[in-house]
Amino acid sequence: MQVAELLVRPHPIIAGWVARREKEIRKGEQVYDRRLKRLVRPSAFTPQERRRHRMLDALLKALEAQKILVTEGERLELFATSGRERIEFQFRAKLQQVRRPLTADEQRWRSSGDKDYKLELVETDILIFEVKGWLPGGLRRNWQDGRKGTVEMMVGDILATLVAAFPLMAVEREQREKAEERRRIEAQRRYELEQQRKLEENRFRRLLEHAGRWREAELARSFVAALRAAIPDPTVVIEDKLASEWLDWAEARATQYDPLASDPLDVFESIADVTNWTYRDR
Template identity: 40%
Template sequence: MDDLEPRQPVTIARDELYRRVWESPMSRLAAEFGISGNGLAKICDRLKIPYPPRGYWARKEAGQEVVRFRLLKPDSDTPGEVTITPTPTPPKLAPEVQEANAAAHSKAEGIVVPDELKRPHAIISGWLAEHKERKRRDRIDRNPYRPAMPDWTDGEHRQHRILDAIFRAVEKNGLMVRSEDLSTFYFEYKTEKIHCRLREKNKQVRRPKTAEEMRWSSGQNWTQVLEPTGNLIFSFEDYFGHESRLRREWLETTTKRFEAMVPDIVATLLLAGPALVKLREDREEEKRRREEAERLRQIEQARRKKDRNQWRSLVEQAERHETATKVRNLLAALERTASDPSVMIGDRSLADWIAWAKAYLEAVDPVCRGVEGIFGEISKVTDWTYRD
């Protein structure tokens, strides 16, 4: 099968999956299914399938004795089979994105972290000066309730050397370095801010409680504390959009020192600025589209309401015409039956009453105004004519 062809979901029985996880390493088998080793382990846990522990295949390869755990009888709620769906392959980067990535990494090649910081970058020089001034004020103040400013550690001096190399490299390529407080920094690209953090990784360890701690606590004779590992972490605090697929964290290990990661970090910084600009422009365009869609929706809503109101006006005029027709028929019948038009009824004669009614009909009956009069009145109706 072509490697580029997407894998299809595979349905496998519980006992068959058990057999296969003991025949080849989890990572290799997971790759065949198109998922991660951790994903395969979770599937095995869900089906209550035991799998080889860490170091099993190395011991077996070395000829050492290994133990294969047997498959226990499933519980009533344990599935007898599972369908494994491969993890979708991320789409390839667009050619222009690939070109930008290559250009950024080319600019970041050959960056070297100095072994000694002789002429620190202006930002770092400001940190050093501020730290020195705080120490001087501490010596003068001698406040026993305020902890003294600690000296820079070897790890912090190393961070300064690493940041010095990063700051100088990005400034050569159009980014500005800013600092708002001691040891904090961010980068500016056009109108965008790139927030980063360089810190030492800590780990939780157990240590015995002191005699004082044992006096005020019960239970275990140990406590968990954070202890520095000596390994550094560089991380971005901003989201760059899923299309950029930019790395957001670098963790130092015992096999790969942080100094070797600096070129990749610098290249990512050079890509992060344009990515943030594009993300902002995309969001603004999306906002503009939403606002335009809302504007058109409101226009259409007003148009439909205006149509309903104009129809309502036409119906009202039809009802007035119908009423006027009934009154006109009534007047005609009265005129036929009236024997003496001069007879007084109230303060008017019968002829005057009939004349008054006919004059009122002329004002009320819309037909008397003609087609242009009727539709002229309707044309003045808006979506706000009727409030109910």
């Protein structure tokens, strides 16, 4: 794949960048204050930027020829999309840290012992193509100018790598989705087993409650029978009620308390009504 020496009929994204810059330059020309104009007027594209545009133009057109959609984000980031997979990439200049002499104002506020320079990052003439993020299969993610050649010579390799990445990304995404589905199913199975265990515990708790009431009712009836035998005069009045009436009351209450006093199947009806939320103390 060849990178053109001149930008002719640029890709819409590149054309948009050029149009915006030209509009900003024209707007800056309308500022009449010379000092303010120097601050607000943008400069024309540098040779390095134009070089970047030519390489991007060639790459974007080649990607779209491969049925790969190319889009621009809100912050001018670039994306290549195929199906459900997306790759973010950029051309950028390599940065280098340099020492910058202090300005007059900085010199004025400089303290004794302070360095007489500032460290800054500046762009170099070396261009880098970078895939922002991870690529599957150990695919290469960075290309840059070097002894082996310029990035222009590597655009074909960049294109081939991006094209090859998409099916690998699709396979890995499908594998992740299947693994996630298995985890979801297993988690649902554990949840359902836990809910079933809790329901069984609550139902057994209700059964124990009925058993406890039955035992207590039996104990109460036995106690009332013992009372009848122990009380010599059932006609004794206690709180306006005969002792025999108190005995009848106690026996009736014990019978009402007994879960087997009515239909025994009501016990299982009561157990069937139990839910996981019947007992709030667990």
